[in-house]
Amino acid sequence: MTVTILAFGIAKDIFGASSIDIELPADALASDLKLLLEDKYPRLKQIRSYLLAVNNEYANDDLVLDSRDEIAVIPPVSGG
């Protein structure tokens, strides 16, 4: 399945785009996506930390992804 990943802050700089499409096996977990992203964009491993958000909620590593999910990479936040 193809999922679209939104990127913000430093992740947008790393991806060079505000969203990218990634090919994932069906029933891939959030942790699978993280490994794929870190493989494709090694600079992701150099930031302090990052989380995935799925459908506007922070996602645990064992969350099963769906092609209709809205997925985003959330680097360390710094609002306020």
Add this chain to the structure above:
Amino acid sequence: MTVTILAFGIAKDIFGASSIDIELPADALASDLKLLLEDKYPRLKQIRSYLLAVNNEYANDDLVLDSRDEIAVIPPVSGG
């Protein structure tokens, strides 16, 4: 000596005036004035507490009063 005592809040109600004149012996202490006031206005003893201010500073009981002092009775404050 005659001193003028300013009164605020409930003290103004007790004195029935925003200032009163009191006759004091020379070199009277703040504590002397308190006793005199409590004698003349017994309701002063029924309020929660009160302080004297002399020249815009809270005064200790052993402060020596002068006829030129600005003296005020300060019942419990409740600003804010």
Add this chain to the structure above:
Amino acid sequence: MNTYIHISPTPLNIQSCIDLVMSPSCGGIDVFIGTVRDATKGKQVLRLEFEAYEKMAVSEMQKLADRAMQQWPVQKVVIHHRTGVLQVGEVPVVIAVAAAHRDAAFEACRFLIDTLKQTVPIWKKEVFEDGEVWVSATP
């Protein structure tokens, strides 16, 4: 000037208080706004009346502002207090504190309102339908 102390019988302007503490070297401002509540201990309040021993109140508020500037790394402090008759919803007091970092702003602001209520010679009378009372005056 880094501290602004004011007592006034006219409505307080909150935005002006905030403007007074705004500064390019500050990152956080904490503002406390007192408002007249419609009830106290379940009893309906019609209005409040504030009386100040004005000269001494200004002097005590200045002491508080100076202490706040000494105890915390804050850069600007405003304390404005109103006097006279205030209706429900009106604002008796505004305290604004600006600091480089928010910790100091919050702590100093909290200190200022707590201590103002203990030491500054201002008195509040609550007016009810069936009478009136000087707050905190009697046991």
Add this chain to the structure above:
Amino acid sequence: MNTYIHISPTPLNIQSCIDLVMSPSCGGIDVFIGTVRDATKGKQVLRLEFEAYEKMAVSEMQKLADRAMQQWPVQKVVIHHRTGVLQVGEVPVVIAVAAAHRDAAFEACRFLIDTLKQTVPIWKKEVFEDGEVWVSATP
């Protein structure tokens, strides 16, 4: 409605935020105003750029407001955050909390700004004369 959450690319109106939380049953309002500081770690800041994952940021801010309403006896909460390019002295965030008593207003306001900075998906880029950096992004 007792909570007001808003993200906007236009300047925040502090007085409007305060007006939104004013209530006859409240006696105290605490307001936190973030401002853009002219320096960070001794280095001159030219401007800040704020980016938000807007839908999720609103949802996270709403969760914080709801938690504050549950944890403290507060009656109204406003959180407004700005996005885009902000110059020194401009206001990225305003949080206002009204409660019957000031304790709750102070504590909830402090909780809201502290937790917003930890959980709400908004990012700040500091722009210096010689470069720019996403705050907190790198070790």
